[in-house]
Every structure is written in C-alpha cells, then in structure tokens.
Amino acid sequence: xxxxxxxxxxxxxxxxxxxxxxxxxxxxxxxxxxxxxxxxxxxxxxxxxxxxxxxxxxxxxxxxxxxxxxxxxxxxxxxxxxxxxxxxxxxxxxxxxxxxxxxxxxxxxxxxxxxxxxxxxxxxxxxxxxxxxxxxxxxxxxxxxxxxxxxxxxxxxxxxxxxxxxxxxxxxxxxxxxxxxxxxxxxxxxxxxxxxxxxxxxxxxxxxxxxxxxxxxxxxxxxxxxxxxxxxxxxxxxxxxxxxxxxxxxxxxxxxxxxxxxxxxxxxxxxxxxxxxxxxxxxxxxxxxxxxxxxxxxxxxxxxxxxxxxxxxxxxxxxxxxxxxxxxxxxxxxxxxxxxxxxxxxxxxxxxxxx
Amino acid sequence: xxxxxxxxxxxxxxxxxxxxxxxxxxxxxxxxxxxxxxxxxxxxxxxxxxxxxxxxxxxxxxxxxxxxxxxxxxxxxxxxxxxxxxxxxxxxxxxxxxxxxxxxxxxxxxxxxxxxxxxxxxxxxxxxxxxxxxxxxxxxxxxxxxxxxxxxxxxxxxxxxxxxxxxxxxxxxxxxxxxxxxxxxxxxxxxxxxxxxxxxxxxxxxxxxxxxxxxxxxxxxxxxxxxxxxxxxxxxxxxxxxxxxxxxxxxxxxxxxxxxxxxxxxxxxxxxxxxxxxxxxxxxxxxxxxxxxxxxxxxxxxxxxxxxxxxxxxxxxxxxxxxxxxxxxxxxxxxxxxxxxxxxxxxxxxxxxxx
Ligand SMILES: CC(C)[C@H](C(=O)O)[C@@H](O)C(=O)O
Ligand SMILES: CC(C)[C@H](C(=O)O)[C@@H](O)C(=O)O
Numbered sequence: 124x125x126x127x128x129x130x131x132x133x134x135x136x137x138x139x140x141x142x143x144x145x146x147x148x149x150x151x152x153x154x155x156x157x158x159x160x161x162x163x164x165x166x167x168x169x170x171x172x173x174x175x176x177x178x179x180x181x182x183x184x185x186x187x188x189x190x191x192x193x194x195x196x197x198x199x200x201x202x203x204x205x206x207x208x209x210x211x212x213x214x215x216x217x218x219x220x221x222x223x224x225x226x227x228x229x230x231x232x233x234x235x236x237x238x239x240x241x242x243x244x245x246x247x248x249x250x251x252x253x254x255x256x257x258x259x260x261x262x263x264x265x266x267x268x269x270x271x272x273x274x275x276x277x278x279x280x281x282x283x284x285x286x287x288x289x290x291x292x293x294x295x296x297x298x299x300x301x302x303x304x305x306x307x308x309x310x311x312x313x314x315x316x317x318x319x320x321x322x323x324x325x326x327x328x329x330x331x332x333x334x335x336x337x338x339x340x341x342x343x344x345x346x347x348x349x350x351x352x353x354x355x356x357x358x359x360x361x362x363x364x365x366x367x368x369x370x371x372x373x374x375x376x377x378x379x380x381x382x383x384x385x386x387x388x389x390x391x392x393x394x395x396x397x398x399x400x401x402x403x404x405x406x407x408x409x410x411x412x413x414x415x416x417x418x419x420x421x422x423x424x425x426x427x428x429x430x431x432x433x434x435x436x437x438x439x440x441x442x443x444x445x446x447x448x449x450x451x452x453x454x455x456x457x458x459x460x461x462x463x464x465x466x467x468x469x470x471x472x473x474x475x476x477x478x
Numbered sequence: 479x480x481x482x483x484x485x486x487x488x489x490x491x492x493x494x495x496x497x498x499x500x501x502x503x504x505x506x507x508x509x510x511x512x513x514x515x516x517x518x519x520x521x522x523x524x525x526x527x528x529x530x531x532x533x534x535x536x537x538x539x540x541x542x543x544x545x546x547x548x549x550x551x552x553x554x555x556x557x558x559x560x561x562x563x564x565x566x567x568x569x570x571x572x573x574x575x576x577x578x579x580x581x582x583x584x585x586x587x588x589x590x591x592x593x594x595x596x597x598x599x600x601x602x603x604x605x606x607x608x609x610x611x612x613x614x615x616x617x618x619x620x621x622x623x624x625x626x627x628x629x630x631x632x633x634x635x636x637x638x639x640x641x642x643x644x645x646x647x648x649x650x651x652x653x654x655x656x657x658x659x660x661x662x663x664x665x666x667x668x669x670x671x672x673x674x675x676x677x678x679x680x681x682x683x684x685x686x687x688x689x690x691x692x693x694x695x696x697x698x699x700x701x702x703x704x705x706x707x708x709x710x711x712x713x714x715x716x717x718x719x720x721x722x723x724x725x726x727x728x729x730x731x732x733x734x735x736x737x738x739x740x741x742x743x744x745x746x747x748x749x750x751x752x753x754x755x756x757x758x759x760x761x762x763x764x765x766x767x768x769x770x771x772x773x774x775x776x777x778x779x780x781x782x783x784x785x786x787x788x789x790x791x792x793x794x795x796x797x798x799x800x801x802x803x804x805x806x807x808x809x810x811x812x813x814x815x816x817x818x819x820x821x822x823x824x825x826x827x828x829x830x831x832x833x
Pocket of ligand 2: 402
C-alpha cells in the first residue's frame with residue numbers, strides 16, 4: 124500500500140524535526156514490507172512569504188487535496204506577523220479540508236517526569252478532542268470608530284449546529300470505540316451566554332445516543348485547574364476551538380513538555396487529507412542549533428499510522444519513543460540531556476527497526 | 479474611620495466562610511482602635527431567587543452604591559441555572575460599579591505545598607490583572623435558524639479602546655508602583671484576528687509611557703503552559719476577561735488550591751464601591767458540613783484593607799494566615815487536615831489579635 128504524503132516542514136526547527144520524521148517513515152517501510160510512503164516536500168513557509176509574498180501558491184489547497192495525508196512541521200518567523208503565517212497556511216488547510224477534529228493525546232510517556240509532584244504515567248493519559256474549524260476562530264468581526272476614543276472592536280465566535288454536532292458526536296463515538304467510561308466537556312455557559320449554553324444543549328442531545336458514556340460539563344476555568352490538580356479524572360475531553368487550544372498546551376506542559384506533544388487534524392470522513400503536526404511552534408530561538416526535540420514530530424507519525432488503521436505500527440513507534448526516553452541517556456536539552464536532534468531520533472529509529 | 483460594608487454571603491459555603499470573615503473584621507477593630515467596620519448583610523442568593531423570583535431587589539444596585547465596599551461570599555445552587563445566579567447578581571455589580579480591575583494574587587503561601595514538583599514560595603508570587611467589564615463577557619450575541627439544522631449562534635467579544643486602555647494603563651501603573659520589572663500580557667492575536675491585534679496595539683501604545691517596564695506578549699495557550707512550567711517568570715500579568723478567568727483558576731491551582739485564592743473587583747477611581755470575594759464557588763457538595771476553607775474569604779479582607787490603604791493591617795492578616803498554615807496542625811480537609819472552618823479561622827483570628 125502506497126501512502127502519498129505532502130510534507131510541509133515550515134520554518135525554524137520545523138525542517139530539523141521533519142528530517143528525523145523522514146527517517147522514521149523509511150524505517151517503517153523496512154519493517155513492514157507492504158507499506159510505502161511517497162512524499163513530496165513543499166517549501167511553504169515564511170521564507171517563501173518574504174520572497175514571493177505568499178505562504179503558499181494560489182492553488183496550494185488544490186495541490187494538497189489529492190494527497191493521502193499532510194505531514195506538517197512548524198511555521199512562523201519573527202519577521203512575519205503571525206496572522207499571515209497562520210491565516211494563510213495552517214488555518215486554511217484545517218478548514219478547507221474539513222479537518223474538524225483536532226485530536227491531541229495528553230499522555231505522560233514512560234521516562235518523562237511530569238512537573239506535577241504526585242503524578243505518574245498512570246495519572247496522565249487522556250485525549251483532547253478539539254473542534255478545529257469554527258467557534259472562536261471564525262475570522263469574523265470588525266471595527267468601528269477607528270482611531271477615535273470610541274474605537275470598538277468586535278470578534279465573533281460562531282457556532283453552528285452542524286459544526287458542533289459533528290465534533291460532539293465524534294467525541295462520544297471516540298469514547299465508545301476506545302472503551303472509555305466518560306466524556307468531559309469544556310464549557311463556560313455561565314459567562315459566554317449565547318454560544319456555550321447552545322454547546323451544552325447539543326452535548327445533552329447527542330448524549331442520548333450514548334447512554335453508556337456519562338458526560339460531565341466543566342467550566343473552562345475549573346477544567347484548567349483540574350488538569351493540574353486531578354488529571355487522572357480525564358479520559359476523553361471535548362472542547363471548542365479556543366478552549367481546546369488552551370487545554371492542550373496546558374496538557375502538554377503537565378505531560379512533560381511542549382517538545383513532545385503531537386496532534387492530528389482529522390477529516391474523519393476521509394473526503395480530504397488529514398494533517399499531522401507537532402503542537403510546538405517553529406522555536407526561532409533554538410532553530411539551527413540541531414537541538415530541537417524530534418519526539419513530537421515522530422509521535423505525529425504514529426498518529427498518522429493510527430489514522431490509516433495501522434494500529435500495531437503506531438504502537439511500535441510509540442513504544443520505541445518510550446523505550447528511548449526510559450533509557451534516558453541521550454536526550455535533547457529540553458529533556459535535561461545534551462544530545463542533538465539526530466542523536467535522539469536515531470535511537471528511536473533503531474528501536475523501530477527492531478520492531 | 480468607619481468603613482461601611484455591604485456583605486453578600488450568598489449560597490452554599492458562602493455564609494460559612496463569611497461568618498469567619500466577620501470575626502476577622504472584629505479582630506481588626508480590636509487591633510486598630512481608630513478603625514470600625516459597619517456592616518449590613520444582604521440575603522441576595524439563590525434561595526431568595528427561588529422564593530422571590532429575583533437574585534436581588536430591583537433597586538439592589540442603588541442600595542449597594544453608597545457603601546464603601548462589598549464583601550462577597552459565593553453564589554450558586556444546583557437548582558438555579560448559572561446564567562441567572564451569575565448574570566443577575568455578580569456580573570451586574572462588576573459592571574455597574576465600573577469594577578474594571580479584577581485583581582488576583584497568585585501567591586504560594588508559606589505552609590502550602592504547590593502541586594508543582596520543583597516550585598516553592600519564591601517561585602510562585604505574582605498578580606493577575608484581569609479586565610472585568612467587557613471583552614468576551616459582553617452579553618452580546620444571537621441565534622439564527624433556531625431549531626433547524628442550520629441553527630447558528632454568535633457570541634460577540636466586544637473590546638473598546640476605553641475599556642482596553644484603562645485596564646492596560648492600570649496594569650503598567652500597578653507594575654511601576656510595586657517596583658516590578660516587567661509586564662506579561664496575555665494575547666491570542668494569531669487566532670482572534672480582530673480583538674487581540676487591537677489589544678496588542680493598545681499595549682504597545684501605552685507602554686511608551688512606561689519605558690522602565692518592558693512588556694512581553696504571550697499567546698494564551700503558551701501562557702497557560704508557562705504557568706505550570708515557569709511561574710517564576712511572572713510578576714504582573716494583564717489579561718482580558720475570559721483569559722484572566724482561566725489563568726487565575728489555573729494560577730490558584732498552581733499556588734495550592736482554589737480554597738485559598740482571593741480577588742478584588744476594583745473601581746480604581748473610587749466612584750463606586752469595590753467588591754472583594756474568594757475566587758472559589760459555593761461548593762454545594764461540601765456546604766453545611768462546616769469544613770470549607772475560610773482562607774480565601776479572609777485573604778479577600780486583606781485585599782480590601784490594601785485597597786483602603788491599610789497596608790500594614792493587610793500584612794498582619796496575610797502573615798496571620800501564613801503562620802497558621804505553616805504551623806499546619808489544624809487545617810481543613812482540602813489542605814489535608816481535619817479541622818473545621820471555624821477551627822482554622824479561629825487560629826487566624828488569634829494570630830491577628832497578637833498583631
Ligand atoms: C461565575 C463566573 C461567571 C465567574 C467568571 O467567570 O468571572 C467566576 O468564574 C470568577 O472567576 O469570578
Ligand atoms: C498557531 C495557532 C493559530 C494554533 C492554534 O491556536 O490553533 C496553534 O496554537 C495550535 O494549537 O495549533
């Protein structure tokens with residue numbers, strides 16, 4: 124089976140960790156005779172923007188459309204405003220390809236110490252399902268009385284029944300498929316008095332089809348506190364676009380670091396390619412030094428394997444990561460060691476080859 | 479000097495912790511001959527709502543207006559939807575009285591263990607300045623195509639130049655007055671593309687008047703992670719209404735618990751009364767058992783003393799809390815002990831009387 128991958132390494136440490144990802148793909152091919160990854164690399168990044176005035180070509184989405192999956196590194200550079208690098212590349216891909224599920228495991232890997240005093244690998248192991256196409260990221264709003272003392276800016280959060288139902292259904296279905304016992308729901312219906320009561324109502328409606336999965340609503344402020352105080356309470360968490368964004372960076376911190384956490388931007392119907400990316404950014408401060416942590420990129424490949432139904436291979440990759448972390452003697456600086464990106468990745472690749 | 483206090487104990491554990499607050503007020507009078515607190519208690523709570531159909535009387539705000547300060551317990555009951563208990567009592571007070579600063583210390587007290595493995599009292603000691611009257615809590619929005627598959631709900635975040643300038647100015651001024659070296663600013667201008675770039679611009683403008691206070695913008699997702707990973711980086715943090723809400727519950731967790739954290743809803747001009755309240759809720763699950771932690775309520779009184787310029791007395795109260803926590807043998811269950819609310823508070827009161 125051929126899997127056709129569009130690779131977008133991006134900026135900063137993006138290309139550095141992506142290169143290690145390629146080695147993993149190659150190792151997987153060696154391990155599993157029937158599998159082969161075709162890949163095409165695209166230089167869609169801030170450098171391109173500074174030269175050509177655009178993050179991706181006009182027909183960029185058209186080009187990506189026919190791939191089986193997109194592997195993403197990280198995008199962003201100090202010279203390019205975020206709203207360009209983000210709104211002209213990553214967000215259009217998420218939306219155009221109806222990648223309405225942003226799936227983010229919050230899992231403390233063996234070998235990693237949580238910053239939380241009393242928590243171990245058994246306590247931190249859940250998944251956040253983040254809405255990925257609408258809500259607070261709706262690109263809708265405006266400004267009036269500009270440049271006067273009465274200047275007023277409005278940012279609209281737009282929640283549709285369509286968009287909300289599909290993410291909530293996905294979350295219940297995911298919990299059911301994975302044999303989980305409950306669904307935790309982020310809300311803020313005590314303050315966001317239009318959007319969040321609507322969100323809650325849809326959760327209640329959909330829950331009727333999943334009587335075996337009790338759900339629990341948490342206000343986002345309390346939920347953030349609980350990620351620190353009792354992460355062991357969570358199995359699957361569903362959240363709106365913004366709340367999911369905040370919770371997953373927080374969750375990554377709790378699970379031992381931003382350099383590790385992966386994500387899948389999933390189009391569940393398979394109508395369009397899904398996209399897999401580290402949740403970390405391009406980290407200009409350490410770019411070029413060869414010391415970026417490649418784990419998030421490699422774990423993202425494991426999520427991609429999961430997505431295509433190669434559950435065992437996905438496990439092989441995750442186990443390889445964990446066994447190298449547990450050995451613990453050649454880690455990157457963010458994990459307290461002084462190995463290079465390549466040194467850490469090579470160990471993982473070797474483990475994968477062992478199967 | 480007479481300080482005229484309107485007390486709103488509220489529901490659940492609210493009245494339980496408020497009673498201990500009263501003892502503290504009395505102790506302060508004994509300690510400081512010239513100071514006396516007049517107080518009037520108002521039964522504005524969910525019980526009243528269930529009986530009379532309203533959280534407060536129609537002229538409630540009119541009544542409160544002439545007090546020097548409001549002391550608030552906690553409001554909320556399972557039988558009353560949040561949007562009633564919140565939008566018909568606490569939020570109208572914050573807005574009508576232009577309490578545009580929600581001041582929330584995030585401080586690990588001596589005697590309290592942080593859930594963060596490597597962090598001690600030196601590492602967790604900063605203040606969040608939260609905008610408290612507009613932004614994401616603007617009560618503005620609507621719904622269309624109701625009860626059809628095309629149902630769409632819009633929630634507007636409204637940021638005015640007026641509202642944004644005054645909170646940002648307050649934050650810079652606060653940092654300067656307190657001799658702090660920098661201001662950290664919560665943003666999300668890479669995704670909330672109307673409101674947050676505007677917020678950032680105003681920060682940049684106002685910063686010109688404070689050349690000695692460098693500021694640093696953090697996206698809210700990264701900021702939440704940093705609260706866990708490097709709280710020692712922060713001195714003063716300014717945030718919008720929603721971001722401040724999330725950050726302060728998270729901060730309270732990091733600083734050892736929701737039962738401890740206080741807040742001041744401040745009207746800096748003194749045109750209207752300011753309001754002091756624990757950040758915890760009414761906690762119906764433990765209400766009536768006499769085991770609620772009274773520290774947040776008592777610390778809120780310390781913030782009130784600060785507000786009226788009684789800096790030394792404010793210190794006395796905070797020191798009393800810390801010395802009892804450090805002794806550590808009669809704590810409430812949330813702090814690992816089995817003392818009652820009163821037993822913990824009485825020790826603090828005794829310490830205060832020692833001066
Ligand atoms: C009750 C709720 C609306 C409130 C808020 O979000 O402001 C509370 O969480 C707080 O922080 O005071
Ligand atoms: C870059 C930014 C817009 C993005 C987001 O907020 O979605 C990032 O933080 C993420 O989580 O993928």
